[in-house]
Amino acid sequence: MLKTLPTLALCSITALSLLSTSASAQIKVGVVASSTGPVASVGIPQKNTAALLPTTVAGLSVEYITLDDASDPTASVTAVKKLISEQKIDALIGPSGSPNAMGVIQFAAEAGVPMLAPVGTASVVLPMTEQKKWVFKTTQNDEIIADALIAHMVKNGVKTLAFIGTADPYGENWSKVVEALALKHGIKVVANEKYQRSDTSVTGQTLKIIGAKPDAVLIAAPGGPSVLPQAALVDKGYKGRFYQTHGAALQDFLKLGGKKVEGTILAASLMLVLDQVADSHPSKKVAADYVAAYEQKYGQKPATFGANVYDAGLLLAAAIPVAAGKAKPGTAEFRAALRDALESTKELVATQGVYNMTPADHCGFDERGRELITVKNGQWTLLP
Amino acid sequence: MDMQIALILGQDGIINGAIYALLALSILLVFTVTRVLLIPQGEFVAFGALTMATLQAGEPVKLVWLLVALAIAEAFSELMLMRRTAQGIRISSSLVLKLAYPLALAAALYHLNAATLPMLVQAFLTLLIIVPLGPQLYRLFFQPIANAPSLILLIVAIAVHVALVGIGLLAFGPGGASTTPFSEANFEFELLTLNSQTLWVVGTSVLLIVVLYVFFNRTIYGKALRAAAVNRTGARLMGISPVFAGKASFFLASLIGALSGILIAPITAIYFDSGFLISLKGFIGAIIGGLVSYPLAAVGAIIVGLLEAFSAFWASDYKDVIVFTLIIPFLLWRSLTSHHVEEEE
Numbered sequence A: 001m002l003k004t005l006p007t008l009a010l011c012s013i014t015a016l017s018l019l020s021t022s023a024s025a026q027i028k029v030g031v032v033a034s035s036t037g038p039v040a041s042v043g044i045p046q047k048n049t050a051a052l053l054p055t056t057v058a059g060l061s062v063e064y065i066t067l068d069d070a071s072d073p074t075a076s077v078t079a080v081k082k083l084i085s086e087q088k089i090d091a092l093i094g095p096s097g098s099p100n101a102m103g104v105i106q107f108a109a110e111a112g113v114p115m116l117a118p119v120g121t122a123s124v125v126l127p128m129t130e131q132k133k134w135v136f137k138t139t140q141n142d143e144i145i146a147d148a149l150i151a152h153m154v155k156n157g158v159k160t161l162a163f164i165g166t167a168d169p170y171g172e173n174w175s176k177v178v179e180a181l182a183l184k185h186g187i188k189v190v191a192n193e194k195y196q197r198s199d200t201s202v203t204g205q206t207l208k209i210i211g212a213k214p215d216a217v218l219i220a221a222p223g224g225p226s227v228l229p230q231a232a233l234v235d236k237g238y239k240g241r242f243y244q245t246h247g248a249a250l251q252d253f254l255k256l257g258g259k260k261v262e263g264t265i266l267a268a269s270l271m272l273v274l275d276q277v278a279d280s281h282p283s284k285k286v287a288a289d290y291v292a293a294y295e296q297k298y299g300q301k302p303a304t305f306g307a308n309v310y311d312a313g314l315l316l317a318a319a320i321p322v323a324a325g326k327a328k329p330g331t332a333e334f335r336a337a338l339r340d341a342l343e344s345t346k347e348l349v350a351t352q353g354v355y356n357m358t359p360a361d362h363c364g365f366d367e368r369g370r371e372l373i374t375v376k377n378g379q380w381t382l383l384p
Numbered sequence B: 001m002d003m004q005i006a007l008i009l010g011q012d013g014i015i016n017g018a019i020y021a022l023l024a025l026s027i028l029l030v031f032t033v034t035r036v037l038l039i040p041q042g043e044f045v046a047f048g049a050l051t052m053a054t055l056q057a058g059e060p061v062k063l064v065w066l067l068v069a070l071a072i073a074e075a076f077s078e079l080m081l082m083r084r085t086a087q088g089i090r091i092s093s094s095l096v097l098k099l100a101y102p103l104a105l106a107a108a109l110y111h112l113n114a115a116t117l118p119m120l121v122q123a124f125l126t127l128l129i130i131v132p133l134g135p136q137l138y139r140l141f142f143q144p145i146a147n148a149p150s151l152i153l154l155i156v157a158i159a160v161h162v163a164l165v166g167i168g169l170l171a172f173g174p175g176g177a178s179t180t181p182f183s184e185a186n187f188e189f190e191l192l193t194l195n196s197q198t199l200w201v202v203g204t205s206v207l208l209i210v211v212l213y214v215f216f217n218r219t220i221y222g223k224a225l226r227a228a229a230v231n232r233t234g235a236r237l238m239g240i241s242p243v244f245a246g247k248a249s250f251f252l253a254s255l256i257g258a259l260s261g262i263l264i265a266p267i268t269a270i271y272f273d274s275g276f277l278i279s280l281k282g283f284i285g286a287i288i289g290g291l292v293s294y295p296l297a298a299v300g301a302i303i304v305g306l307l308e309a310f311s312a313f314w315a316s317d318y319k320d321v322i323v324f325t326l327i328i329p330f331l332l333w334r335s336l337t338s339h340h341v342e343e344e345e
Helices: A004-024 A040-050 A073-085 A098-111 A142-155 A169-184 A203-212 A224-235 A251-261 A270-276 A283-298 A304-324 A332-343 B003-034 B041-057 B064-084 B093-111 B119-130 B133-145 B150-172 B196-218 B220-230 B232-237 B242-264 B275-288 B294-314 B316-325 B327-337
Strands: A027-033 A060-068 A091-093 A115-117 A135-137 A160-166 A188-195 A216-220 A241-244 A265-268 A371-376 A379-382 B186-188 B193-195
Touching (some): A027 A040, A027 A073, A040 A060, A040 A283, A040 A304, A060 A073, A073 A098, A098 A135, A115 A304, A142 A241, A142 A265, A160 A169, A169 A188, A188 A203, A224 A251, A251 A371, A270 A283, A270 A371, A283 A304, A304 A332, B003 B196, B003 B242, B003 B275, B003 B294, B041 B133, B041 B150, B041 B242, B064 B093, B064 B150, B093 B119, B196 B220, B220 B242, B232 B242, B242 B275, B275 B316, B294 B316, B316 B327
Parallel strands (some): A027 A091, A160 A188, A241 A265
16 A cells, blocks of 8 residues: 555646646647757757747647657657647647658648648658648748859859769758759759768768869758868868858858868858848847847857747747637647648748748748858858 | 879778778677677767867866766666675775776866867877776676677667767767867878878777787787687686676777777767767678688778778769678678587577
């Protein structure tokens, strides 16, 4: 009897706490972030950001349930299924990685849960299918970033370009986008190389690039590994111009690259150069508020990946009042109404840019979602 | 492809191959002595590189607390063991020393300004932090199940690997790091620029292999380890303690791992989870050596390094595929040519 008493007490406490959470929160949002494993540098700021999202929207309380998927696509699916069946979530933010998000779409769509994916690859919303109708993407499509980079190349007389990207969905999609855009603008892609995120040496690829003698090199890799090819090319005496994608838009890039990344040009959201952007930019205030809130809570500046989750929260906060007018939270009708409301988002100002969703475009960024940035004296500097 | 490109690729392949060779030797040593396939070998590499980088950045080395925690766990399990035996609890001097060491190290790290120390001292400090992890891990996780079937040992090794990767993320964060090179000098030849770091890596690897060779052939401890590797029961009958052999092989494994990490850190950025893939390539080298022959394992590891460099040039998409597919023909060849003798399980 004495032994069973603590167990009983524990059970009742758990039951009570379960009751209290389900009673207090009227809307439940699942967040799946890769806060451990290989994508941790992306997932940690995202997990941290989940705690900054609005907890009351239009008089309804919102609860965020954050799970870690350890960067493993199988674990993402398990986590999402759990959130859907046990927590009965009304919306999903996440997962952090592109392969993880691709694997989850099917289950979110089957359950009719709107999903806001803060991932790099455009494949989660393009080409639009019946299932992908439930998915919204809170990062810039590669095309928007590539447009800006290629325009800069054309302006600066780049005739030949070498591409090197990671052998994953991020690098693959960039490779396709760059080949197509370069052809359109009369730039010749003289080398197209791949490397692994975990590689410790890219000597073979860099030799091939140097042998092709390109005017410029474009590197497409997510996070810190984007430095490796650039450092190797500089070491081997390559003197041309370097372009990087928004995957390199983090402080680690400057820390790891040092002098070797000086003069690199990349296009990314205004987060990197917030204090240099004109006050007239619609996103400046929203982004500054987010950075201030994050710094106050965690004592450091957030990586842009965190802002993608913050934007997902803002999109939801704008859509929830519309959906709540049509159906009761917790029902399938509410989730469908939420999806419709998200799809009709117009001129929503968020940290990364301005969202305008349409049934065909579930990403919704325009040129206000990117800035051309260069590295000057070891700092991110806005290109005029 | 001309001569110059071939030379540069060859140089690159040999640097990586030298590191893989060291890891292959260490995996082989641990496997023959304890039957443990040391999956966490790569974590010693990553921890070595990242600890060195943390010291150079002048930041606190959080990993030292793992050392403290493991020492406490070790002392606790010793005490539990004593309680079960008739002699009762006695605090031995070795027990106190084991507990005092990580605490003293933590205190020293707290007071030292590591960023200003000469590089050699930083490397030595790194070794002082990482190397004791090897014997500690053996004592806590492998010694109690030393006689279990090798499949169970393998599963425990995987568990330790997964746990260490998680601890690495906690201790070093998700960002990568690289260290300043040992020396900046470059040697220009007609066709090739030889980076001095290359010479450091290859030189240290060769030196270490020679030292290991002498150790195993000339010293009594080395011979004891070899004996334990050849025949565990026989060695035990001759008075060689299996506990000693296990701890010694894990000590060498963490030493070699941490050294490889220090060597490779100036060449490339290392992340908390980089170690696994590096040691996996060392493991392929060891497989080529049939998990018995040291010279063949070293040669195999160099082949892996060269193959990796050249396939990155010809078909960068399929580099890892090519390297890991290499294991299949070798396994086939091995199983067709060698007689398999079932050892006691």
